[in-house]
Amino acid sequence: MMSIFSKKNKKLHRSESIVFGREGNEIVKEAYNRLKDNILYFAVDGTKKVIQVESSTAGEGKTTTVSNLGVSLGLSGKKVVIIDLDFRKARTHRSFEIENVDGLSDYMVGKVSKDEMIKQTKYENVSIINRGSEVTNASVILTSDKLKKLIEELKKDFDFILLDCPPVLLISDYIHISSLSDGVLFVVAYAQTKKKQVSEAISLMKNNNMNIIGAVFSFYDYKKSNNYNEYNYGYYNYYGYGDKNKKK
């Protein structure tokens, strides 16, 4: 069994990290839909559109989460744009099988227009802004008025803007990005991220008055968990979804 999050699964094609649009993984899809419903509830008044997706350290599943959340929102009829703001380790374009060219960094230096930068993915209502060319000083871009203006313009065109960000404990970009976002979705690798790391990351974000709207457990394993989700797993098995996954 290969996990879409698994570190042992680096060779797995990135497009496979998006569970929507292919058979199986009903439990995973339902988990993303639950996350989508919570985000819709958070943004019910229509004023909160920019969601910053953070984690304590690298490899906790931010890009996978943001990609699947974007597709789930798109399937619900919401127009979504996903922006890759991890300038050091850009990955989002791989999830959507898009080349990392003509991206945000190129737009910021005037190489490409806004329309050229925003790329429609094969998923309905889901667009992506990839990083583009490599950037030496990300904070210059993140604090620029041009980026703020771009976000304001995107708010008019899209229902949700999802920001795929670098890890809080490794890079301080989260401070600059928080001035652009309405709330933070915090990804925690279940049974992997140390409590101390989680605690430190949350403290840093709270110290910067960031609005943490909720958290997501990635790499979730119901066998290790002592909570109600075990019931959910049984529920899905009861309805045959679990068996489908096994057959895969």
Add this chain to the structure above:
Amino acid sequence: MNEETYNEQGISLSDIFFLVKRNILMILIITIICAVAGGVYAFSIKKPVYTAIATAVVQAEPTNNGSEATSYSYSVALTNTFKDLIKNITVINVAADKLIEENNYSEEDRNGLKSKLQNNVSVSSTTSTLTLTVSANSTTPEEAILLANAILKATVSVVDKYAVNSETGEVIIDTNGEPVHNYIILANKLKVFSEASMDTTSIKNNKLVILAVAIVVGLVISFGIILIKYLSDDTFTSKESFEKAYNINILSSIHEADGGNQ
């Protein structure tokens, strides 16, 4: 509760039940291994222990000019004196001599016999009676009986021994023409009441106790491992503990999923 206090939470009853459920296979395996090891030891390796009992009576006479309390103290002191003497090295040597002379033991067995008499024999008494109970343990009932009887008879023979003239080697005779005892206040005060025999020998059947102890040890080891694992786990494995620690809701738990083709 805030993020600074996440590590102050204890382990709840539901956590314990969950941990047991999650580790039930490990618990069963370790417990079964310990039970099998305990069973093999109890039923195959460990030899049964037989205990033979011999009884002696202390013939303490009331003092003529003393009070009842003095008589009582005297009899208790006499009983305790015999109790101490039974395990004395002099008595043990005499008992070993008797066993070699009268039974199928050789000189080579002397040290082993002395060791058994020293370690496998115990003496007990109560303050309200004038009896001494000698118990001897052995892996065979016959040997247990021999050890109990030999040490008791050796004690009687030592305390009843006559005084001997060191120059002539003859027994010393008093003015009345009676032989003089070596230990005047002890002589003829200890009498064998009942010798150890098959009727007074019991077998210590503790196989089931060993098996039960092995099972308990297995459970303790299993729970110890689980507890160490639990306490050394510095990650979040429950939605509730995360939410309590930071007051942040878990909006979804993304299950592990299969890879696969689109």
